[in-house]
Amino acid sequence: MAELAASGVPARVAKRQAVWRRFFGSDLLWSFCHSPVTVGAAVVVIVIVGAALLAPLIAPRNPYNLASVSLLDATDPPAWLAGGDWSFPLGTDNQGRDVLSTMLYGTRLSLLVGGSAVALSVVLGVALGLIAGWRGGIVDTVIMRIADVQLSFPAILIALLIDGVVRTVLPRDAQARITLYVLVASIALSYWVHFARTVRGSTLVERNKEYIQAAWIIGVHPARIVVTHLLPNVIGPVLVIATINLATAILTEATLSFLGVGLPPTEPSLGTLIRVGNDFLLSGDWWISVFPGVLLALLILSVNLLGDWLRDAFNPKLR
Amino acid sequence: MIAFVIQRLMQSVLVMLTVALIAFALFNFVGDPISNMVGQDTTLADREKLRQELGLNDSFVTQFARFIGHAARGDFGLSYQQARPVGQIILEKMPATLELSFMAAALALLLGVPMGIYTGIHRHSWLSQAMLAVSLIGVSLPTFLIGILLILVFAVMLGWLPSFGRGTVVHIGWWTTGLLTVDGWRAIILPAVTLSLFQLTLIMRLVRAEMIDVLRTDYIKFARARGLTGRAINFGHALKNTLVPVITITGLQLGSIIAFAIITETVFQWPGMGLMFIQAVGFADISVMAAYLVLVGFFFVIINLVVDLLYYVVDPRLRVGRLGAAHG
Amino acid sequence: MRSSGPLLEVAHLRVEIPTRQGVLVALDDVSFDIASGEVLGVVGESGAGKSLTGASIIGLLEPPLRLVSGSIALGGRRIDNLPDAAMRRVRGKEIGSIFQDPLTSLNPLYTIGHQLIETIRTHLDKSLSEARSSALSLLKEVGIAAAEQRINHYPHQFSGGMRQRVVIALALAASPSLIVADEPTTALDVSTQAQIIALLKRLARDHGTAIMLVTHDMGVIAEIAHRVAVMYAGRVVEIGPVRDIVDRPHHPYTAGLMASIPQTWGPRGRLRQIDGVMPRLNAIPSGCSFNPRCAQSVDRCRHERPHLMRTANGRAACWLYDDIRQDTIA
Numbered sequence: 001m002a003e004l005a006a007s008g009v010p011a012r013v014a015k016r017q018a019v020w021r022r023f024f025g026s027d028l029l030w031s032f033c034h035s036p037v038t039v040g041a042a043v044v045v046i047v048i049v050g051a052a053l054l055a056p057l058i059a060p061r062n063p064y065n066l067a068s069v070s071l072l073d074a075t076d077p078p079a080w081l082a083g084g085d086w087s088f089p090l091g092t093d094n095q096g097r098d099v100l101s102t103m104l105y106g107t108r109l110s111l112l113v114g115g116s117a118v119a120l121s122v123v124l125g126v127a128l129g130l131i132a133g134w135r136g137g138i139v140d141t142v143i144m145r146i147a148d149v150q151l152s153f154p155a156i157l158i159a160l161l162i163d164g165v166v167r168t169v170l171p172r173d174a175q176a177r178i179t180l181y182v183l184v185a186s187i188a189l190s191y192w193v194h195f196a197r198t199v200r201g202s203t204l205v206e207r208n209k210e211y212i213q214a215a216w217i218i219g220v221h222p223a224r225i226v227v228t229h230l231l232p233n234v235i236g237p238v239l240v241i242a243t244i245n246l247a248t249a250i251l252t253e254a255t256l257s258f259l260g261v262g263l264p265p266t267e268p269s270l271g272t273l274i275r276v277g278n279d280f281l282l283s284g285d286w287w288i289s290v291f292p293g294v295l296l297a298l299l300i301l302s303v304n305l306l307g308d309w310l311r312d313a314f315n316p317k318l319r
Numbered sequence: 320m321i322a323f324v325i326q327r328l329m330q331s332v333l334v335m336l337t338v339a340l341i342a343f344a345l346f347n348f349v350g351d352p353i354s355n356m357v358g359q360d361t362t363l364a365d366r367e368k369l370r371q372e373l374g375l376n377d378s379f380v381t382q383f384a385r386f387i388g389h390a391a392r393g394d395f396g397l398s399y400q401q402a403r404p405v406g407q408i409i410l411e412k413m414p415a416t417l418e419l420s421f422m423a424a425a426l427a428l429l430l431g432v433p434m435g436i437y438t439g440i441h442r443h444s445w446l447s448q449a450m451l452a453v454s455l456i457g458v459s460l461p462t463f464l465i466g467i468l469l470i471l472v473f474a475v476m477l478g479w480l481p482s483f484g485r486g487t488v489v490h491i492g493w494w495t496t497g498l499l500t501v502d503g504w505r506a507i508i509l510p511a512v513t514l515s516l517f518q519l520t521l522i523m524r525l526v527r528a529e530m531i532d533v534l535r536t537d538y539i540k541f542a543r544a545r546g547l548t549g550r551a552i553n554f555g556h557a558l559k560n561t562l563v564p565v566i567t568i569t570g571l572q573l574g575s576i577i578a579f580a581i582i583t584e585t586v587f588q589w590p591g592m593g594l595m596f597i598q599a600v601g602f603a604d605i606s607v608m609a610a611y612l613v614l615v616g617f618f619f620v621i622i623n624l625v626v627d628l629l630y631y632v633v634d635p636r637l638r639v640g641r642l643g644a645a646h647g
Numbered sequence: 648m649r650s651s652g653p654l655l656e657v658a659h660l661r662v663e664i665p666t667r668q669g670v671l672v673a674l675d676d677v678s679f680d681i682a683s684g685e686v687l688g689v690v691g692e693s694g695a696g697k698s699l700t701g702a703s704i705i706g707l708l709e710p711p712l713r714l715v716s717g718s719i720a721l722g723g724r725r726i727d728n729l730p731d732a733a734m735r736r737v738r739g740k741e742i743g744s745i746f747q748d749p750l751t752s753l754n755p756l757y758t759i760g761h762q763l764i765e766t767i768r769t770h771l772d773k774s775l776s777e778a779r780s781s782a783l784s785l786l787k788e789v790g791i792a793a794a795e796q797r798i799n800h801y802p803h804q805f806s807g808g809m810r811q812r813v814v815i816a817l818a819l820a821a822s823p824s825l826i827v828a829d830e831p832t833t834a835l836d837v838s839t840q841a842q843i844i845a846l847l848k849r850l851a852r853d854h855g856t857a858i859m860l861v862t863h864d865m866g867v868i869a870e871i872a873h874r875v876a877v878m879y880a881g882r883v884v885e886i887g888p889v890r891d892i893v894d895r896p897h898h899p900y901t902a903g904l905m906a907s908i909p910q911t912w913g914p915r916g917r918l919r920q921i922d923g924v925m926p927r928l929n930a931i932p933s934g935c936s937f938n939p940r941c942a943q944s945v946d947r948c949r950h951e952r953p954h955l956m957r958t959a960n961g962r963a964a965c966w967l968y969d970d971i972r973q974d975t976i977a
Contacts, residue, residue, distance in 0.1 A: 149334055149337060153575075153615075153619065154575040154579065156582070157578045157581075157615065160581070160597075161612065164599075164600040164603070247459065251459075254461050254464075255463060255582055258461070259581070259582065259597055260597070260601060261601070271461075271463075274463070274467065278586075281467065282482065284475075286471065290471075293464050293467065296461065297456075297459060297460050297464060300460070301456065304455065304458060305455070536751065537748060537751035538751060538753055540707065541746055541752045541814070541817075542754070543707060544705055544707060544739070544744035544746070545738065545744070545769070546735050546736060546737070546739025546740060546766075546769060546821075547739070547765065547766065547769055548769065551769070559756050559757075560754065560755075634756070635755070636755055636801070
């Protein structure tokens with residue numbers, strides 16, 4: 001960077017260039033490019049996410065437009081089988097909706113729920129972890145006890161419970177409107193613990209370091225210390241956990257939808273589609289479940305692989 | 320030793336009480352129990368009378384104490400949906416879930432631990448790579464999807480195994496078992512495999528990671544430097560050190576099988592507590608939900624307790640004091 | 648199986664490690680001998696290759712480190728090219744090892760009695776009770792009081808110094824002719840260090856065991872070593888009797904090392920140090936690896952790598968001592 005400064009390039013540009021140089025020459029990028037599996041996984045994720053985001057543009061039909069859906073087309077097989085039709089490339093479901101389009105929109109929903117749940121989880125978990133680690137004492141004990149108790153129950157159960165409770169409390173029509181939010185909230189509430197624990201542990205360690213104590217002594221407000229000084233230093237592992245958590249969140253949403261307490265068949269996610277198709281498996285109409293199933297599996301697998309690579313790349317022991 | 324046991328027991332009681340509290344809160348305050356029990360025509364006066372009779376106007380603590388008293392006797396009130404005592408329903412469904420969970424746990428352990436040991440010792444062999452690839456898929460495929468796939472292949476396409484139900488069951492006292500009939504065994508295979516797969520891969524990965532870590536330690540290096548045989552090192556030293564932390568996590572995982580059974584039972588229409596719970600959620604049957612919560616909480620607490628005690632027995636560092644009789 | 652020659656002969660050992668940046672040389676043409684009953688100290692800075700040499704000798708180089716050329720012979724018999732099973736029998740039986748950290752060297756889940764008996768029975772044909780009494784006498788020999796009770800204790804019930812005594816007992820369990828000790832006292836406090844060194848000295852004398860003592864602590868060397876090998880950047884730069892190395896060092900690096908040891912007597916001046924740092928493996932200078940830091944370097948030092956040449960009582964890898972008529976180590 002000294003050379004750049006000497007050559008007259010302004011300091012902040014020099015700094016940005018240095019960062020790019022560091023990134024491209026870094027171990028991280030090298031290990032990424034040298035692992036064909038990881039590159040493949042990244043490609044798959046980008047394709048799927050891209051397709052889902054562009055669903056309104058690229059889907060052959062809009063499955064939510066009831067006018068375009070006709071029961072006469074119900075349960076048609078995929079295009080390459082007898083009775084199939086290329087205007088419904090992967091067949092239709094029991095209501096006559098095009099499976100391919102519904103899959104694309106469904107993936108969108110799955111990603112939306114999964115992504116939001118993880119984001120919410122991260123915010124909640126990191127915040128609570130920081131508070132627990134920073135304040136210590138009774139606050140710490142209470143938060144960690146709750147975390148411990150919650151950890152001994154599987155997330156699915158917690159999500160189901162929250163969902164069930166909401167269902168009982170709210171009247172039916174209100175339920176339909178807020179299903180999405182309830183889903184996101186219940187998944188987020190099941191997974192905040194992992195983030196909280198990690199962040200709390202790191203906070204406890206960092207809190208005693210000199211740079212924090214220095215900031216404290218010169219009178220910087222505690223909230224500011226935590227956010228500007230402490231937070232960047234404890235956020236590292238959170239990224240890895242968040243990636244793996246994304247896969248789990250998508251999986252949990254799919255499971256909840258499959259069990260019937262997730263997204264409804266009117267606006268189905270991949271899980272709901274599989275549930276719908278489950279009833280038709282025995283009669284031989286396999287495509288309603290199988291295609292969404294394959295897509296779901298691919299998505300989760302790829303995100304998991306990326307998370308694995310990220311974890312190995314950040315693990316000092318393996319370098 | 321005694322102090323440790325008592326401490327853990329008290330912790331367990333505390334957790335149980337918390338769970339019971341949540342269940343109780345669900346039971347009494349979510350939705351109105353009275354409205355759920357009577358028709359719409361019942362007058363306000365009658366409702367009030369019913370409320371008084373059922374003790375719903377008593378203090379929170381009294382109601383909670385009553386709830387615990389009943390729960391301890393297995394009395395969880397009536398199911399709104401089925402109009403029968405919840406306790407009776409649970410008794411019917413419990414054997415199915417317990418048998419399934421037990422089979423799944425056995426599978427996960429008997430396959431997962433050896434696979435983990437093998438892939439930990441022979442890190443780079445092709446068999447290890449294959450096992451790891453399969454394990455990755457096991458972790459990524461949702462349980463219900465695995466179940467559906469197995470049904471598709473083995474029930475629909477090949478027709479070898481049934482796709483739902485328990486098969487023929489034998490009644491022994493209040494217990495029903497499917498393990499005494501060929502039919503029952505055929506019915507339990509697919510669900511047990513489905514339920515065990517996720518746990519199997521987790522256990523395998525855990526054992527492998529621990530094994531690799533242990534094999535890198537100084538005491539293993541020293542054991543090698545002393546010329547101990549490969550078998551002594553891998554199975555005498557490494558394995559023993561690996562299993563100590565593995566026991567805790569595995570125990571907890573196995574506890575969660577009971578909860579994961581919810582999904583498997585739904586896919587295979589297995590008449591157990593999980594299916595009961597899902598149906599209760601769908602029908603907003605609070606008393607069943609609360610009862611399930613208490614029961615599952617109870618299982619978890621017991622398992623946690625057992626695991627903690629096991630840890631204590633297995634790791635000598637917890638038993639004898641630090642530097643017990645050390646001299647300078 | 649002892650010939651009349653030296654017990655351990657290390658000749659032209661070369662250890663490489665392939666990395667992303669190419670193949671790096673961790674040990675370069677390392678040669679030395681140890682006679683039976685002799686204590687050879689191996690000194691040098693961290694990263695000079697001392698521990699690697701020890702690891703190579705007992706055949707426990709961790710991949711990707713590779714022994715590419717050179718030979719190691721114990722009692723006249725080559726051990727660097729033995730198949731795994733044969734090398735395993737050499738380890739422990741003919742060569743014992745002691746590592747730095749006694750806390751982590753012992754398996755916390757087994758009693759020390761179990762670990763001792765296991766080692767004894769792996770190499771010697773003894774029954775359980777015979778092995779147990781051997782274990783007891785070993786414990787007594789290394790100075791563990793109340794051995795009959797302590798043999799059933801777990802490692803965490805011992806203090807650091809006691810644990811290292813147990814480690815020494817384990818190293819001696821099968822009566823090896825050579826012990827490779829890698830920084831055996833570094834993790835201990837000063838008074839315990841002295842005890843352990845005294846113990847090692849006595850045991851070596853009583854059993855006639857040779858010791859290769861790897862350390863960066865010259866004080867320990869002065870106490871116990873007969874001869875010293877000085878290592879720098881993966882090479883042996885000087886080797887000779889301990890008094891010569893300490894009082895009359897030949898190689899400029901050795902001289903620098905000795906001069907930088909603080910003295911508590913005589914006039915106090917500033918602490919001396921050698922300018923610069925030891926080069927990393929991917930930046931070893933051509934010619935003599937010490938030349939950039941050497942006050943006496945000449946042009947030749949930058950181009951030609953010096954081999955070990957004879958000095959008064961030992962050898963030094965420095966052109967200052969070059970004489971075309973002299974031999975070098977074969």
